[in-house]
Amino acid sequence: MEVQEYTAGYWKEKYEASETRRLELEALVIYYQEQFRLYKHRQYGASSEKTPVADQLCLFGEFVNEQSMTDTEENFEVITYKRRKNKRKRADSISRLPVESVNVYALPEDGLGCPQCGEKMHEMKVIVHKTVKIIPAKAVVIEDHQMVYSCRSCAVNEIVVPIVNAPMPAPVIKGSYASPSSAAYVLTQKYVYGLPLYRQEQMFMFLGFGLSRQTMTHWVIRCSQDWLIHIYNRLKVLLIIHEILHADESPLQVLHEPGRNPQTLSYMWLYRTSGDTDKPIVIFEYKQTRGGENAKAFLKDFTGFLHADGHHGYHVLPGNIIISGCWVHMRRMWEDAYKVIPVELRNGKTLTEQGLAYIGKFFALEKKFADLPADERFIARLEQSRPITDAFFEWVSSLNVLPKSALGAAVTYTLNQRPYLENLYLDGRLEASNNRAERSFKPYVIGRKNWLFSDTVKGAEANAICYSVLETAKENHLSPFDYLEYLFTKLPNCDLDYIDDLLPWSDTLPDNCLAPDHPVKLARLEAARLAADSMLSDSNTQVTA
Numbered sequence: 001m002e003v004q005e006y007t008a009g010y011w012k013e014k015y016e017a018s019e020t021r022r023l024e025l026e027a028l029v030i031y032y033q034e035q036f037r038l039y040k041h042r043q044y045g046a047s048s049e050k051t052p053v054a055d056q057l058c059l060f061g062e063f064v065n066e067q068s069m070t071d072t073e074e075n076f077e078v079i080t081y082k083r084r085k086n087k088r089k090r091a092d093s094i095s096r097l098p099v100e101s102v103n104v105y106a107l108p109e110d111g112l113g114c115p116q117c118g119e120k121m122h123e124m125k126v127i128v129h130k131t132v133k134i135i136p137a138k139a140v141v142i143e144d145h146q147m148v149y150s151c152r153s154c155a156v157n158e159i160v161v162p163i164v165n166a167p168m169p170a171p172v173i174k175g176s177y178a179s180p181s182s183a184a185y186v187l188t189q190k191y192v193y194g195l196p197l198y199r200q201e202q203m204f205m206f207l208g209f210g211l212s213r214q215t216m217t218h219w220v221i222r223c224s225q226d227w228l229i230h231i232y233n234r235l236k237v238l239l240i241i242h243e244i245l246h247a248d249e250s251p252l253q254v255l256h257e258p259g260r261n262p263q264t265l266s267y268m269w270l271y272r273t274s275g276d277t278d279k280p281i282v283i284f285e286y287k288q289t290r291g292g293e294n295a296k297a298f299l300k301d302f303t304g305f306l307h308a309d310g311h312h313g314y315h316v317l318p319g320n321i322i323i324s325g326c327w328v329h330m331r332r333m334w335e336d337a338y339k340v341i342p343v344e345l346r347n348g349k350t351l352t353e354q355g356l357a358y359i360g361k362f363f364a365l366e367k368k369f370a371d372l373p374a375d376e377r378f379i380a381r382l383e384q385s386r387p388i389t390d391a392f393f394e395w396v397s398s399l400n401v402l403p404k405s406a407l408g409a410a411v412t413y414t415l416n417q418r419p420y421l422e423n424l425y426l427d428g429r430l431e432a433s434n435n436r437a438e439r440s441f442k443p444y445v446i447g448r449k450n451w452l453f454s455d456t457v458k459g460a461e462a463n464a465i466c467y468s469v470l471e472t473a474k475e476n477h478l479s480p481f482d483y484l485e486y487l488f489t490k491l492p493n494c495d496l497d498y499i500d501d502l503l504p505w506s507d508t509l510p511d512n513c514l515a516p517d518h519p520v521k522l523a524r525l526e527a528a529r530l531a532a533d534s535m536l537s538d539s540n541t542q543v544t545a
Contacts, residue, residue, distance in 0.1 A: 027402055027404070027405075030402075030405065031402075031404055031405060033340070035340075094130065094132060095525065095529075096516045096521075096525065097132065100133075137185070137207065138207060139182075139204070139207045139208065139209040142179060144168060146165060146166055146168050147165075147166040148163060148164070148165050148166070149163070149164045149165075149166070150162065150163045150164070169489070169492070169493050170492040170493050171492065172223065172227070172488040172489075172492055173218075173219065173222050173223070173226075176218075176219070176222075178219050178223075180484075180485045180486075180488035180489045181485050183219050183223050183484070183488050184481050184482075184484035184485040184487075184488055185481065186200060186216050186219055186220065187219075187220060187223065187466055187470070187484055188470070188480050188481040188484060190220070190447065190451070190466075191443070191447065191463075191466045191467055191470050192443065192470055192474075192480045192481075194443070194446045194447040194449075194450050195450070196447075196450045196451035197213040197216045197217060197220075197451070198213050199450075200213070200216060201213045201216070217455075217459065220459075220462050220466065221458050221459065221462045223466075223488065224461075224462040224465040224466055225458075225461075225462065225465075226492075227487065227488060227491040227492065228465050228466065228469050228487070229465055230491065230496055230499055231469050231487065231499065231502065231503070232283075232465045232468050232469060234499050234500070234503065235281050235283060235468060235469075235472060235503070236283055238279075238281060238503075239271060239272075239273065239281045239283055240299070240301050240302045242273050242274070242276075242277060242281075242304070243276075243303075243304035243305065243429075244273070244274040244276055244304055244305045244306075244307070244427075244429055244430065245271055245272065245273060245274065245299075245302065245304065245305070245306050245307070246270075246271070246272050246273075246274060246306070246307040246308075246434055246436050246437035246440075247269070247270065247271050247272075247295060247306055247307070247308050247314065247434075247437060248269075248270045248308070248309065248434060248437040248438060248441055249267050249268065249269045249270065249290055249311070249313075250267065250268050250270075250441055250444065250445060250448075251265045251266070251267055251268075252265070252266045252267060252268045252286070252448065252453075252454065252460060253265060253266065253452070253453040253454070254266050254453065254454045254455075254456070254457060254459075254460050255453055255454070255455050255456075256455060256456050256457075257288065257457055258457075260288070266286065266287065266288050266289075266460065267286075267287050267288070267289065267290045267294075268284055268285070268286055268287075268444060268460075268463070268464065269284070269285045269286075269287055269294060269295070269298070270282065270283070270284055270285075270437055270440060270441055270444075271283045271285070271298060271299075272436065272437055272440050274307065274429065274430075274431060274436065275429075275431065275436065276374070276429045278505075279476070279504075279505045280472065280475035280476060281472050281475075282440045282467075282468060282471040282472045282475060283468050283472075284444065284463070284464040284465075284467045284468045284471075285298060285464055286457075286460040286461050286463070286464045290311070290313060291313055292312070292313030292314065292315070292316040292317065293316075294313070295313055295314060295317060296316065296317055296318070299317065299321060302320075302321060303320040303321065304320075304321065304322070305321075305322050305323075305324050305423070305426070305427060305429075305430055306321050306322070306323055306324065307324045307326065307430070307431060307433075307434045307436070307437065308323055308324070308325070308326065308420075308434060309325075309326045309329045309434055310325065310326070310329055310330075310413060310416070310417050310420075315420075322423055322426065323420045323423065324420065324423045324424055324426075324430050324431075325417045325420030325421040325423065325424075326421075326432075326433050326434040326435075327359070327362065327363070327421060327424070327432045327433055328432070328433035328434070328435055329417075329433075329434070330359075330410075330413060330414055330417055330421060331356075331359050331363075333409060333410035333413045333414070334352060334355050334356050334359060334410045334414075335356070336406050336409075336410070337352045337355075337405075337406040337407040337409070337410045338352045338353065338356060339406075340406045351399060351401070351407060352407055352410070354395075355392070355395075355396065355410070358388065358389075358391070358392035358395070359392070361388055362385060362388055362389060362392070362432075363432070365380075365381075365384055365385045365388070366385070366432045369381065369385075372428075373428075374427070374428035374429045375428055376428070377428040378425075378427065378428030379428075381424070381425055381428070382425060385425075386425055389421075389422070393414070393415075393418050393422075396411055396414050396415060397415065399411055440471055440475075443467070443471065444463075444467055469484075469487075470484070472504050473504045474515075475504075476504035476505050477514065477515045477517050477518040477519065478504050478509070478513050478514060478515055478518070479512070479513055479514065479515045482512045482513045483504065483509070483513045486502075486509065486510060486512075486513055487502060490502060
């Protein structure tokens with residue numbers, strides 16, 4: 001039997017291979033541990049995006065400002081006193097509601113005798129008790145009687161008898177029970193409050209009105225394609241005129257798309273104005289894919305800055321569109337890396353905590369610059385914020401971490417997004433995050449959790465149109481229901497060449513379309529309050545005199 005001889009080099013090679021495999025397995029175990037901790041935090045932990053170690057800025061002495069050095073405990077005094085609760089705030093919460101009835105509770109005439117001396121008592125004061133009454137929705141039938149006229153003389157003497165109908169407003173949907181108010185109610189319940197049509201069907205049954213979900217689906221599609229599409233198209237034209245926009249996208253499932261499986265994901269895209277305008281616009285657009293060609297087609301006439309996350313589809317846009325990256329998305333990567341660190345190892349000196357300290361200082365300055373005009377914010381960022389972010393990116397570039405670890409993912413994302421994140425310093429009007437678009441997407445995401453999917457492409461497109469009109473109305477401080485009811489009353493009976501008179505910021509909108517927080521209503525309320533205070537002051541002066 002032949003005995004094989006093993007040389008020292010053979011055993012060295014086997015040892016090195018075994019050692020390499022051991023290190024790979026250890027790294028894999030660490031990776032799985034991180035993913036497990038992150039999963040547990042996402043499932044059971046707090047969802048706040050507040051930076052957990054933002055107060056540890058003392059790690060970098062050069063970033064500590066004078067205020068943080070002087071704000072020691074000896075510079076503060078403890079004030080101990082009691083004060084009454086502010087009841088004005090509670091009263092303001094119901095001050096915008098109308099007072100419909102006043103119940104007066106008084107003693108009868110024969111009960112005014114004084115219980116002590118028997119003399120008649122006089123009215124000393126009135127105590128007012130206020131409660132809020134909720135009036136539930138109810139369905140009623142409105143009958144419009146249209147008169148029809150004919151000529152009796154022609155009926156006797158002529159072959160053709162003319163018949164003339166009295167003019168009346170065109171309905172929102174011909175041959176349907178839908179009225180402007182009922183159509184607006186269905187759309188508002190679904191797209192503002194996230195109530196799917198099958199739940200509305202159950203709700204209408206208790207109102208004594210058998211309105212099926214199929215009928216409501218028909219209403220939604222007809223109202224969007226016949227009328228709201230005109231507002232939608234006009235808003236798209238006006239959106240592209242702006243110089244700064246936000247964009248985002250979210251998945252959507254459409255069951256019946258030609259040539260696609262029901263399980264295939266489609267996408268709802270969102271484009272909206274930034275904070276540099278007093279006429280905000282929010283546009284949703286349904287597309288089958290998440291590819292950059294969709295954004296390219298929508299923004300073909302746009303030139304300016306686009307806030308977006310790290311999706312590569314935005315990075316293929318032409319050079320006249322400058323992408324401004326989202327610092328919040330980048331911070332989330334570092335927060336995920338922080339969440340996977342065992343609690344006993346969080347000492348403020350780990351690489352993840354040092355990175356979050358840089359980011360925390362950046363956002364502290366952004367909060368400080370929030371109220372500055374755009375030109376002053378531009379200068380302040382260059383002078384105070386830019387040195388910090390430059391040092392942060394250089395520090396990140398020097399790190400040597402495992403690529404597949406949570407920290408490695410944060411480092412890779414940060415370095416890949418650096419060119420887009422640094423575009424923040426090109427214009428003082430730009431924002432540090434894409435949160436504005438994400439907030440506009442939230443009603444859609446909440447609604448999607450309830451109605452789950454769209455049945456057809458027409459339904460998905462109707463969703464995009466309805467969300468666009470309603471979210472734009474909300475951004476402009478309008479009452480969604482009253483605004484939709486007004487549109488469904490006017491659009492079937494007006495000249496579409498004057499569509500600008502129906503836009504959410506038009507001065508011709510009736511007062512009932514304005515939400516309680518609309519600046520015009522707030523100004524009127526404040527004027528009425530000042531007038532009432534003035535009258536009360538004059539009355540007290542006369543009584544004193």
